Amino acid sequence: MRIPLAVTAAAAVMMAMSGAAADRAAPNMALVPAGQQQPFFVTRGSTGSPAAEADRGPAIEVPAFLMDRVPVTRRHFAEFVRARAEWRRSQVPSTLADSHYLEDWASDLDAGNSVPADAPVTRVSWFAASAYCRWKGRELPTVDQWERAAAGAGKDTPATREKILQWYSRPGSDPLRAVGQDVPNAYGLHDLHGLIWEWTLDFNSTLVSTETRDPGAKDDPLFCGSGSQGAVDPNDYATFMRYALRNSLRASYTTGTLGFRCAQDTEKP
Amino acid sequence: MTWIRIVVTLALAVLPGSASAQAPTSPHTHGSAESPDRERPAPLPGGSIYQVGTTWTDMDGKPVPLRSLRGKPVALAMVYTSCTTACPLTVADLKRIEAALSPEAQARVSFALFSFDSERDRPEVLKKFASAHGLDPARWRLYHGDRAAVRDLAMALGIRYKRDARGDFDHSNVISILDSQGVVRHQQVGLGQDPAASAARLESLAR
Numbered sequence: 001m002r003i004p005l006a007v008t009a010a011a012a013v014m015m016a017m018s019g020a021a022a023d024r025a026a027p028n029m030a031l032v033p034a035g036q037q038q039p040f041f042v043t044r045g046s047t048g049s050p051a052a053e054a055d056r057g058p059a060i061e062v063p064a065f066l067m068d069r070v071p072v073t074r075r076h077f078a079e080f081v082r083a084r085a086e087w088r089r090s091q092v093p094s095t096l097a098d099s100h101y102l103e104d105w106a107s108d109l110d111a112g113n114s115v116p117a118d119a120p121v122t123r124v125s126w127f128a129a130s131a132y133c134r135w136k137g138r139e140l141p142t143v144d145q146w147e148r149a150a151a152g153a154g155k156d157t158p159a160t161r162e163k164i165l166q167w168y169s170r171p172g173s174d175p176l177r178a179v180g181q182d183v184p185n186a187y188g189l190h191d192l193h194g195l196i197w198e199w200t201l202d203f204n205s206t207l208v209s210t211e212t213r214d215p216g217a218k219d220d221p222l223f224c225g226s227g228s229q230g231a232v233d234p235n236d237y238a239t240f241m242r243y244a245l246r247n248s249l250r251a252s253y254t255t256g257t258l259g260f261r262c263a264q265d266t267e268k269p
Numbered sequence: 270m271t272w273i274r275i276v277v278t279l280a281l282a283v284l285p286g287s288a289s290a291q292a293p294t295s296p297h298t299h300g301s302a303e304s305p306d307r308e309r310p311a312p313l314p315g316g317s318i319y320q321v322g323t324t325w326t327d328m329d330g331k332p333v334p335l336r337s338l339r340g341k342p343v344a345l346a347m348v349y350t351s352c353t354t355a356c357p358l359t360v361a362d363l364k365r366i367e368a369a370l371s372p373e374a375q376a377r378v379s380f381a382l383f384s385f386d387s388e389r390d391r392p393e394v395l396k397k398f399a400s401a402h403g404l405d406p407a408r409w410r411l412y413h414g415d416r417a418a419v420r421d422l423a424m425a426l427g428i429r430y431k432r433d434a435r436g437d438f439d440h441s442n443v444i445s446i447l448d449s450q451g452v453v454r455h456q457q458v459g460l461g462q463d464p465a466a467s468a469a470r471l472e473s474l475a476r
Binding site for chain 1: 420
């Protein structure tokens, strides 16, 4: 029980530090230390055999990075559209955001009060999320960064998986609450699970072909070279759900349960 | 985003004004780099992939705003030149589409290859690749971009890709047929497909 205790202790420290004041302090980001991230999908070997436990491939080294403690809120996104007219609901071209972009807002500049202003902004496309982060001098987190950050929440314990899956199984019709009200994870990050799904910089990097279901098949016409990938840990259904969602997205899509937060390298290039 | 605006302004300045919604006030400056701001082409359609506003470098080392492809129908694919499997086949597929066009249509369309490989596919590498594959430089353009440009364009086209540890790319094999405004009118998915549908679409767009 060493790890849960450590998590709890860290969470207690974070709780003590956070609260409204610390949360609004610039840069309002938490450090995720360098570490390894086991890729959820691995590319198959030349034999085409399904990925075996012994054949997991190398873990990915994820350098330390900073991540927003909470998802970007409606309040903050309103500042962005005020500053960047091209990202207002009435202005954005359909290539960059579908017709449901910010459709739950009262107007171009006013998020309205159907949900709290400190609720996460949703109904934003990848292009809009990416533009917001660049406006802040940041980037969307990569899939590896996001999963590494989420691992700090003890993603791998069955109890956590169960909790996440319970949330995933809800239809997403509950009104969104304000961010930052849950117990933060070991890195001080809130709301990675249980509130919204989040865009990642390279969500389009998952190339799962039909070969995943049919290991004998070859030459899937959509992918180059060794493109087909197999899941490392079929029991991690929660992670599988996130990859499946990413696999179904297009960069212009917007939904009421998909928002984002930003990340930043610790060393600026 | 300021740079995007600059790029857009530049693109508008160098583009031949396809458009006539606003009558140009000084026709003799039409299309020249010195065109005043007031002479603007019609707004780009919202569904144009040129809305992503990236800037690329062509195989001659010249900076090319994506929007400057506006004006001609384009057959477009994303490849990388050190790819020995799918990418030569993609180029072969594009050449089959080219061969299926009438000479009139051939003269009115472009073929564009955008590289996934920001590190290795420098303009001189692209130039070599073009000549090794016998790509007519009057019609074929190859482009190098930074990682952000590659990502934005792939996102707009719905192309999935992943760079592996060796620096190679797994990627969707998609040929997109764009109209003269950059709206995707047809996509050919997979390698070695019949070129007829793509060629027919391109032929009709070139009319």
